Amino acid sequence: KTLFRQKKYGLWQTLSWNEVGAIVREAGMGLLELGFEVGETTSILGNTRQEWLFSDLAVLSCGGISSGIYPTDAASQVEYLIQDSNSVVLFVEDDEQLDKALEVRERLPRLRKIVVWDMEGLRDLDESQVISFDRLRALGRERLERLGAGAADAEWRTRVAARRPEDLANLIYTSGTTGKPKGAMLSHRNIRSNVEMCIATGMARPDDRFLSILPLSHMFERTGGYYLPLSIGAQVAFSRGVMHLADDLLSQAPTVMFAVPRIFEKFAVRIHEALAGSPRKRRLFETCVARGWTVEQGRARLRDRLLVRALRRLVAKPILARLGGRLRLVVVGGAALDPALARTFIGLGLPMLQGYGMTEAAPVISVNRLADNVPDTVGRPLDGVEVRLAEGGELLVRGENVMSGYWRNPEATRAAVDAEGWLHTGDLAEIRDGRIAIRGRAKDILVLSNGEKLPPQDVEFAILHDPVFEQAMLVGEGRPYVVLLAVSQEADERTLVRRANEQLKAFPRWMRVRRVVATNEPWSVENGMLTPTLKLKRPMLVARYRERI
Numbered sequence: 001k002t003l004f005r006q007k008k009y010g011l012w013q014t015l016s017w018n019e020v021g022a023i024v025r026e027a028g029m030g031l032l033e034l035g036f037e038v039g040e041t042t043s044i045l046g047n048t049r050q051e052w053l054f055s056d057l058a059v060l061s062c063g064g065i066s067s068g069i070y071p072t073d074a075a076s077q078v079e080y081l082i083q084d085s086n087s088v089v090l091f092v093e094d095d096e097q098l099d100k101a102l103e104v105r106e107r108l109p110r111l112r113k114i115v116v117w118d119m120e121g122l123r124d125l126d127e128s129q130v131i132s133f134d135r136l137r138a139l140g141r142e143r144l145e146r147l148g149a150g151a152a153d154a155e156w157r158t159r160v161a162a163r164r165p166e167d168l169a170n171l172i173y174t175s176g177t178t179g180k181p182k183g184a185m186l187s188h189r190n191i192r193s194n195v196e197m198c199i200a201t202g203m204a205r206p207d208d209r210f211l212s213i214l215p216l217s218h219m220f221e222r223t224g225g226y227y228l229p230l231s232i233g234a235q236v237a238f239s240r241g242v243m244h245l246a247d248d249l250l251s252q253a254p255t256v257m258f259a260v261p262r263i264f265e266k267f268a269v270r271i272h273e274a275l276a277g278s279p280r281k282r283r284l285f286e287t288c289v290a291r292g293w294t295v296e297q298g299r300a301r302l303r304d305r306l307l308v309r310a311l312r313r314l315v316a317k318p319i320l321a322r323l324g325g326r327l328r329l330v331v332v333g334g335a336a337l338d339p340a341l342a343r344t345f346i347g348l349g350l351p352m353l354q355g356y357g358m359t360e361a362a363p364v365i366s367v368n369r370l371a372d373n374v375p376d377t378v379g380r381p382l383d384g385v386e387v388r389l390a391e392g393g394e395l396l397v398r399g400e401n402v403m404s405g406y407w408r409n410p411e412a413t414r415a416a417v418d419a420e421g422w423l424h425t426g427d428l429a430e431i432r433d434g435r436i437a438i439r440g441r442a443k444d445i446l447v448l449s450n451g452e453k454l455p456p457q458d459v460e461f462a463i464l465h466d467p468v469f470e471q472a473m474l475v476g477e478g479r480p481y482v483v484l485l486a487v488s489q490e491a492d493e494r495t496l497v498r499r500a501n502e503q504l505k506a507f508p509r510w511m512r513v514r515r516v517v518a519t520n521e522p523w524s525v526e527n528g529m530l531t532p533t534l535k536l537k538r539p540m541l542v543a544r545y546r547e548r549i
Helices: 017-033 050-061 075-085 095-107 133-147 149-161 188-200 219-232 242-252 261-275 279-296 302-321 339-348 410-416 456-463 493-502 538-544
Strands: 002-008 011-016 041-045 065-069 087-092 113-116 130-132 168-173 183-187 209-212 235-238 256-259 329-332 352-357 364-367 386-389 394-398 423-432 435-441 471-475 482-487 513-519
Touching: 002 017, 002 050, 011 017, 017 050, 017 133, 017 149, 041 050, 041 075, 041 095, 050 065, 050 087, 050 133, 050 149, 065 075, 075 087, 075 095, 075 168, 087 095, 095 113, 113 133, 130 133, 133 149, 168 188, 168 219, 183 188, 188 219, 188 364, 209 219, 209 242, 219 235, 219 256, 219 364, 256 261, 261 279, 261 329, 261 339, 279 302, 279 339, 302 339, 339 352, 364 435, 386 423, 410 423, 435 456, 456 471, 456 482, 471 538, 482 493, 493 513
Parallel strands: 002 235, 041 065, 041 087, 065 168, 087 113, 113 130, 209 235, 209 256, 256 329, 329 352, 482 513
Antiparallel strands: 002 011, 168 183, 352 364, 386 394, 394 423, 423 435, 471 482
């Protein structure tokens, strides 16, 4: 049965479970040939692709610990993460990532070997330092031939049996918006329990095709787009990245996708741009969304249900065809989702389910369900996850999925997980009818000089309903009024102030934008303004625009 699909040399190629199993076995045996020991750590530095999974599975099958590094990280960050995790082997994607590793190689005495997935164009490398992934597999085959299949497999099974459920499996460094990343220690039990909790929702099926697009260094994609489909026997197609996402959706026609809101925000902008020239098409679209939302809430009469069926054939089907035409559901996490965006896609007939989690919880804590989808919440906790609110409204979480602590950082561990096992999320929340509603990060709450307190997230969402604003962030801590930082192609400040405030009529009168600091340069992972999961790095943005603020 097909397990992975990936584009190579211009063609989508498939690998069966047997073929993946053989690759992982050879790579694992190759690690043993290099002297890899139970409990040692490897780092993986590359984009989301099947070789990432080969490397991770090979390491785990040898009784090792796997640690991911974002491919956007600079050489200095790569050095810190390899050094801090005590990695002895580093997997890298290509020459670009290899250059980062070689730049800091002499300061990494514990690193024994670098393994490169793509060796095209790389010549005259010192094999005592760097080998190809193909060469690693060849070493594994040589070991299999020398020991014999029976003895080699017995050794491998012994390695696996030496690991207990509570032993460390993944060391996941939080991307963080400030400070040095901390390594969350996730055990086999943490990950396994969270996968089983996700399976218990019944949303994912063995006949699904997942499209993997988010970084595998992040636990959201690692659990949702990798460990989950692997556990239920589903298929995974690997997107070539955001630049190729539209083509990959069309050609691979996935049924399930884990995504961050930014992907669908951009898609919604393109929809509205396409409708801008036709008032008739816009009215039909808005009617389809509004009536479709009513139908999905179970409040529609028969006439409305029949109307929505016709409107979806006419309006929604061509739009959703651009997403491949087979999507059953999209789970959105990693950053807050604008409920209006969710209602748009739900109204069109695509279930968009907002979930919530943290790396430290392996990572899923709650998610909306197909039959119980309330977009202005992040749904009910997974079965097996306890939640409660601390004084002040901070959400606390407890369960088998909660990490044992931060790697070599007992002080941070004590601050994050208390003596009773409650994980302190740092998020302010409400619990309504058993569903969790996140109000924002406690540290992101703006306290103006007049004492007014403002969670910026809802206001930013409202402002972004006007397409003139591509990205938005509020600034106002300790100040008499709020300033808006915005990415926009409109240069006139008075126009931007007016249009921002037109979106804020439902908010208290004191909540108005007085000034706008505008730029036409998008905030991105590459320029350091977004985390790898596309959350705003608020302190970095404030620092960049400090003079103008």
